[in-house]
Amino acid sequence: MAPLFNLMLAVLTIFVGLCLSEFPSKVRLVGGAHRCEGRVEVEVNGQWGTVCDDGWDRSDVAVVCRELSCGAAIHTPRGASYQPPASEEQRVLIQGVECSGMEDKLAQCTLHDDVFDCSHEEDAGAQCEKFPSKVRLVGGAHRCEGRVEVEVNGQWGTVCDDGWDRSDVAVVCRELNCGAAIHTPRGASYQPPASEEQRVLIQGVECSGMEDTLAQCMLHGDVSDCSHEEDAGAQCENPDSDLLFVPETVRLVDGSGSCQGRVEVLHQAQWSTVCKAGWNLKASKAVCRQLGCGRALLTHTCCNKSTQGKGPIWMGKMSCSGQEANLQDCPFSRLENNCTHGEDTWIECEDPFELRLVGGDTSCSGRLEVLHKGSWGSVCDDSWGEKEDQVVCKQLGCGKPLSPSPKARKSYGPGAGHIWLDDVACSGKELSLEFCRHRLWGYHDCTHEEDVGLICSE
Known part of the structure; x- marks a missing residue:
């Protein structure tokens, strides 16, 4: 009995090992408008096949999108609708998928590969956010040189230079209809530099150099340790160089x-x-x-x-x-x-939003004036209060507002000329008065006796 049991255990062990080895090693989307959309296909033991859509849902699509370094899951389309359809020789390799939506790869989900009643009419599909949709070069001497920036979901950001090489630059040059790749400069060297509000959207890029667009390369969007000092740059031949000089x-x-x-x-x-x-x-x-x-x-x-x-x-x-x-x-x-x-x-x-305090003992006290259309004008004190004082003092680098009496506020005298702003309303957190709500420029129901005055601490 023991030898028979050992034989059965050995067979079971081999069987389990085969089942585990059959889980997909690669995933791709085929037939879509871009690499982040299409019929779901998996590779098992060197063979590509499809996935049955039994129980296929948004959680499963989310995992596929994550594994392919695409954006968020958008839709669970029928894979059979993508052209060309899967061939009859291509097998349906997975009957059902159960993902929580948090897995990094489809192979980490529960996969049922005992296919018994699924045809290619039931192939699963996936639609993810295209990543990225546009590419541009910023700050260079011409349009074919500069810091690499990509647009993802309407937001422009930079690319980390981890692993960035000539093959990646070649794809950017091709997508922008520029000439051959010349150099992989540091994007941080181009002026003006990327602002702090602009995010690094891509951690790493892996291109073969033959792709038509950067979106066709493997892109790693989980940015963990990259600053704008590590922004990627690209220098391509400029096909327009023989047409016209570039203004400096x-x-x-x-x-x-x-x-x-x-x-x-x-x-x-x-x-x-x-x-x-x-x-x-x-x-x-x-x-x-x-x-x-x-x-x-x-x-x-x-x-x-x-x-x-x-x-x-x-x-x-x-x-x-x-x-x-x-x-x-x-x-x-x-x-x-x-x-x-x-x-x-x-x-x-539009004029840059400038303001000043005039008539006080220092540049941090006085009657408030703002610049509009090349002329300085005053601000009406309707609805004006402590929060508005905070914004002005902060914008001028004058510390915090003090709280003088209304009589002291009026000691700076009335202004002359335009009253540019009225009914200004701030939260107190704005960095500039231009971000506060107010009436249209020049619209008011005030006299210069109501001009705003204030005193800041510094």
């Missing part, structure tokens, strides 16, 4: 402030005006952002000789998306047009 910097001149005026670009130590025929509002947005102004308000040609430029005219056509950090990031080409200075480009941006 930009300025607005002859306006009432630094945020409006005639557009001029600098190249090889020479300032040139810009022809309106090659310009649009999206290009204006890039300039306003580069100059630290607010949103672009207006783009038109200079209207009289006093605002027209002199000297060379930059014959470039800018193809900006409106999201660029500066004008140098925009694609460009030569403008086939005989422009005159009567067609010089003029733009107006």
